Amino acid sequence: MATxxxxxxxxxxxxxxxxxxNVWPSSRIEASRLVVPLSCLYQPIKERPDLPPIQYDPVLCTRNNCRAILNPLCQVDYRAKLWVCNFCFQRNPFPPQYSAISEQHQPAELMPMFSTIEYTITRAQCLPPIYLYVVDTCMDEEELGALKGFLANVT
Ligand SMILES: [Zn+2]
Incomplete structure (x- = not known):
């Protein structure tokens, strides 16, 4: 057993x-009291050979200023065919193509093993990827110079 x-x-x-x-705040008040803001470092284009890409568009939160994607951390009401966004707590209906959803018949995006998903988007206009590099500059000049040179060559 792992620690x-x-x-x-x-x-x-x-x-x-x-x-x-490694836990999600349960309310906006709890989130506002976090000394260190909730954030994550994400390694883009991480290979997950154990999971196939999903061949349909993601289900988005209906709140216009949220647009989060349905994920295994969302609460789901299978009888009412609703899901609760874990970012803004908006109650969202499932789209018609999810009408057969049940606890035994879940889409990939609700399965815990799909902790990351690669969607192959069919309808939306695909823009080129945008990369944002955040560099911690608390290092010696030589190391920072080498990092600047590396970043200048990969961009
Ligand atoms: Zn939302």
């Missing part, structure tokens, strides 16, 4: 994601 620290490391290795907190 909690080993479990977190295993998830980081698998998904390429590291969170500042």
């Amino acid at each position: 909690y620290e080993e479990y977190i490391q295993q998830n980081e290795d698998r998904d390429g994601i590291r969170f500042t907190w």
